[in-house]
Amino acid sequence: MIRVVLAEDQAMVLSAFASLLELEDDIEVVATAANGEEALAAVNEHRPDVLLTDIEMPLLSGLDVAQRLADERTEVRVVIFTTFARSGYLRRAMDAGVAGYVLKDAPITDLVDALRRVHSGERVVAPELAVAAWGEADPLTDRERDVLRLVGEGLPNSEISERLHLSEGTVRNYLSSAILKLSARNRTEAFAFARDKGYL
Amino acid sequence: MIRVVLAEDQAMVLSAFASLLELEDDIEVVATAANGEEALAAVNEHRPDVLLTDIEMPLLSGLDVAQRLADERTEVRVVIFTTFARSGYLRRAMDAGVAGYVLKDAPITDLVDALRRVHSGERVVAPELAVAAWGEADPLTDRERDVLRLVGEGLPNSEISERLHLSEGTVRNYLSSAILKLSARNRTEAFAFARDKGYL
DNA sequence: CAGCGGCCATGACAACTGTCATCCCGGAGT
DNA sequence: ACTCCGGGATGACAGTTGTCATGGCCGCTG
16 A cells, blocks of 8 residues: 655645555555645654655645655655746756656646656656756856846846845846846846746 | 536546546546647547646647637537646637636635536636736737747747748847837846747 | 827937956865 | 767856836827
């Protein structure tokens, strides 16, 4: 029996997957969580074989949860299941030592299959990503990422500089180098590129 | 028996909901669709009582599908189920004459409940939205929306003017008035506001 | 018919953004 | 010791963006 904790922020989707997994007779959903904090708590309380988690959730993302569990050397295998085929997400997931990465676009059989294979010690990665990710690493520095995130909120350089306690010129420099690295034409495009690759 | 066509672009989520609905003994999923075009085709072929559809899908959005069905006076009640609590989405849904609007954040019982009530002639709208939407209508003109969409892709004014066959000054004017109407500080923030309200 | 609002355009100006050269500091490698 | 890289900063300059005033053309509505 594979004991699973399921984390997903949309209530309907969460319960839909939960009942679906319960239909498999070698899988048991021992707890569900609606955000990252709850996921961590559930894992610590129930000690499941596998944590099956979405990425984009409130409070703590699925990637953050995976990282924390790795840091704490918690004995649980993590499977990420997400909408986003972003190479940066996969890279961070691998860095956090996750055992599986499945796309919500794939048929559910892939999900159940991944759970079984992960449980038996294998690592499973969505094929369309396995290739893509083996190209580019995130070229951005921490500060460049900080600036880009605020750019995405529509803040002008003056306010970005205040929030990060930097001079306005420095903000311009970071942004300029991020734009260069991403081959973007301006701040907005740079943000869009970084977001779509999962760098933020 | 309520005959339902289900449209949702993420394969896993689609089949999860499909099997969940099949568990109800007064609901029958007669067809599923992975995008707007398929949804229209499925409705025309199967003539279901209800079309249950996501909004953000490839080819044709759920709102577009609802609008088309209304234009063609097709005899089917539409229920939107989406992640996004955006007032603009709800407004467009109401304009397209949909019978229900449910959030994926709500418990699944709400979904099944909505299907039953819609089938019996009622209209159902997620309570958190019913209130919010009764405030602001979309203040933007068509051209302002056109410009904002391209701004979101990170294009500079020069290129936006080419794409829309306008002079660059005109683009600046539209953008300036959109920024004013949305009380934004710059193009990026204006885009973010418009997107978050569902105006685009 | 006058008035309003949307659409399109110009020109001028100010403000913001992006690039570049150049500098200082500190830590990690060789 | 020397070099490379990241963080942080300045100043100068060009280019882009945002605002405003103003004008014209259309179609709708009171």
